[in-house]
Amino acid sequence: MRIVRYAVDGVRHYGGFEDGDAGIMRCEGDPFTGLSPTGQVDEVADVVVLPPLERPRIFGFAYNYAAHIDETDRDVPEVPVCFMKPSTAVVGPGDAIVYPADGELIHFEGELVAVIGKEARHVKASEAHEYILGYTCGNDVSDRIVQRRESAFGTLLIGKGQDTFAPLGPVIATGLDPSDLSLTTRVNGVVAQSASTADLLLAVPDLVAYLSRYLTLLPGDAIMTGTPSGVGPIRPGDEVEVEIEGIGVLRNPVVAESH
Numbered sequence: 001m002r003i004v005r006y007a008v009d010g011v012r013h014y015g016g017f018e019d020g021d022a023g024i025m026r027c028e029g030d031p032f033t034g035l036s037p038t039g040q041v042d043e044v045a046d047v048v049v050l051p052p053l054e055r056p057r058i059f060g061f062a063y064n065y066a067a068h069i070d071e072t073d074r075d076v077p078e079v080p081v082c083f084m085k086p087s088t089a090v091v092g093p094g095d096a097i098v099y100p101a102d103g104e105l106i107h108f109e110g111e112l113v114a115v116i117g118k119e120a121r122h123v124k125a126s127e128a129h130e131y132i133l134g135y136t137c138g139n140d141v142s143d144r145i146v147q148r149r150e151s152a153f154g155t156l157l158i159g160k161g162q163d164t165f166a167p168l169g170p171v172i173a174t175g176l177d178p179s180d181l182s183l184t185t186r187v188n189g190v191v192a193q194s195a196s197t198a199d200l201l202l203a204v205p206d207l208v209a210y211l212s213r214y215l216t217l218l219p220g221d222a223i224m225t226g227t228p229s230g231v232g233p234i235r236p237g238d239e240v241e242v243e244i245e246g247i248g249v250l251r252n253p254v255v256a257e258s259h
Contacts, residue, residue, distance in 0.1 A: 001016050001134075001173075001174045001175065002016060002017040002171040002172070002173050002174075002247075002248070003015070003016055003031050003035070003052065003134065003171055003172040003173075003174065004016070004017060004024055004049060004052070004170065004171045004172075005049075005050045005051065005052050005053070005054070006024065006042070006047040006048060006049050006050055007047065007048045007050055008042055008046060008047050008048075012050065013026050013027070013042075014027050014029070014030055014031060014035055015027050015042065016035070016037075017171065022043075022044070023041040023042060023043055023044065024041065024042045024043075024044060024047065025037050025040075025041055026038045026039075026040040026041065026042055031117070031133055031134075031172065032117060032118070032133070032219035032220060049092060049093050049094065049169065049170055050092045051090050051091060051092035051093075051095075051167075051168050051169055052092070052115070052136050052168055052169050052170070052171060052172045053090065053115065053136075053168060053172075053220050053222055054220070055087035055088070055090065056087055056090065056115075056168075056220045056221055056222045057084065057087065057218065057220075057221045057222070058084060058085040058086075058087065058089065058090070058166055058221075058222045058223075058224060059082060059083075059084055059211060059221065059222070059223045059224065060082065060083045060084065060085060060140055060160065060223075060224040060226075061080055061081065061082060061202065061207060061223070061224065061225055061226045062077075062081040062082075062083065062226065063076070063077050063081050063201075063226070064080075064200055064201050064202055064225060064226025064227075065195065065199050065200060065201065065226055065227065065228040065229065066199065066201060067195070067199070067228060067229035068226070068227055068228055068229045068231065070229065071229045071230075071231070076201070080202060080207070080210050082211070083156045083157075083160055084157075084161075085140075085160050085161045085165065085166045085224075086161045088163055089160075089161050089162065089163060089164065089165045089166035090166045090167075090168055091164045091166070091167050091168075091252065092167070092168065092169050092170075093167075093169040093170040093250055093251060093252070094251060094252065094253075095164070095167065095252060096164065096252065096253050096254065096255040097139070097141055097164050097165070097167060097234070097240065097252050097253070097254045097255070098162075098163060098164045098255060098256075098257050099234070099235065099236045099254055099255065099256050099257060100143065100162060100257050101256070101257040101259065103143055103145075103257075104143075104144075104145045105143070105144040105145050105233060106141065106142070106143055106144070106233060106234055106235075107141070107142045107144055107231050107232060107233055107234070108139055108141060108185060108187065108192070108231060108232065108234050108240045108242075109139060109140035109141070109142060109227035109231050110137070110138075110139060110183055110184070110185030110193050110227060110228075110242035111137075111138045111139070111140050111183075111224045111225055111226060111227050111242070112135060112137070112138070112178060112181060112183060112197050112204075112225045112244055113135060113136045113137065113138035113168060113222050113223065113224050113225065114132050114135055114178065114204050114207070114208065114222070114223040114225060115132065115133045115134050115135065115136060115172050115220070115221070115222055115223075116131060116132060116133065116208075116217045116218065116219060116220065116221040116222075116223070117131060117132060117133030117134075117219055118131055118133075118219055119216060119217065119218055119219065120208065120212045120216070120217040121212050121215075121216045121217070122212060122213060123208055123209055123212040123217075124209060125203075125205035125206050125208070125209040126205070128204065128205035128206075128208035128209055129205065131208060131212075131217070132204070132208065133172060133174060133219075134172040134173050134174035134175070134176065135172065135173050135176050135178060135181075135244070135246075135247060136168055136169060136170075136171065136172050136173070136222075136247060136250075137168070137169060137170070137242045137243070137244050137247050137248070137249070137250035138166065138167065138168050138222070138224050138242065138250070139166070139167040139185075139240060139242050139250065139252065140160065140165075140166070140224050140227060141160075141162075141164070141165040141166070141167070141234075142159055142160055142165070143158070143159045143160075143162065143165075144159070145159075146158050146159035147159025147160065166224075167240075167242075167250055167252045168222065168250070169250045170247075170248050170249065170250055171247060171248055173246050173247045173248075176246045176247070178197055178203070178204040178225075179197065179198060179203060179204075180196055180197060180198040181196065181197045181244055181245040181246060181247075182194075182195075182196055182244070182245040183195050183196065183197060183228060183242070183243070183244050183245075184241075184242075184243045184244075185230065185240065185241065185242050185243075186240070186241040186243070187232070187234060187238055187239070187240055187241075188238055188239055189239075189241075192230045192231075192232055193227070193228050193229070193230035193231070194228075194230070195228030195229070195230075197225070199228065200225060200226060201226075202226075204223075204225060207223055207225060208223065211223070234254045235254065236254050236255055236256040237253075237254065238253070238254040239251065239252070239253050239254070240252050240254065
């Protein structure tokens with residue numbers, strides 16, 4: 001199923017895409033407690049597609065593709081390198097990535113994002129799939145100058161967590177096998193990243209097991225699994241697309257910050 005969160009005349013709903021994406025089957029409830037079709041079908045042209053999650057906790061993993069580690073000229077980390085992005089960083093399909101007024105080097109990072117479906121603690125990797133609702137596309141937008149300055153002192157927040165720095169969407173795809181999905185990122189239509197999730201150093205089940213060993217994962221949490229090689233700069237006027245097999249295309253324009 002491809003679950004979509006959307007609004008019609010300002011009223012928010014969850015629904016599922018029908019074959020061919022011609023219409024959205026409106027549902028009652030939510031994906032975490034249960035969705036029930038209402039019988040209403042909304043035309044895609046009549047809705048505003050929202051971020052698939054409402055202000056989630058976002059967990060990120062750095063250096064989780066070998067080729068990306070190579071391009072950053074770093075060693076393979078001895079332990080998983082985790083960080084969090086504030087829920088206020090989330091935007092949805094078509095929403096703008098705001099380029100900070102004092103930004104100097106802002107990068108895109110296309111990523112597979114796992115969505116937790118139920119509370120998880122001390123989960124074995126072999127059982128992780130039971131706790132994952134599905135998957136969506138993500139863009140771990142990063143201010144490299146700030147990130148490097150923070151990292152030098154062992155912190156990482158502003159470089160990753162500014163408003164609009166976590167585009168997610170367009171849907172949550174359930175029933176996917178995350179072990180070998182193609183991931184493509186394009187900037188202004190030009191392919192910048194092309195990889196497979198088979199190249200993840202820590203696979204999705206390992207990430208869920210690692211996090212849940214130390215903390216409780218909650219329904220609606222988002223886990224950004226890492227970015228492959230090919231990351232690069234964006235500027236106002238650009239358009240970034242993250243496409244993942246079985247999920248769809250997350251498309252966002254880049255605009256200059258205004259005061």
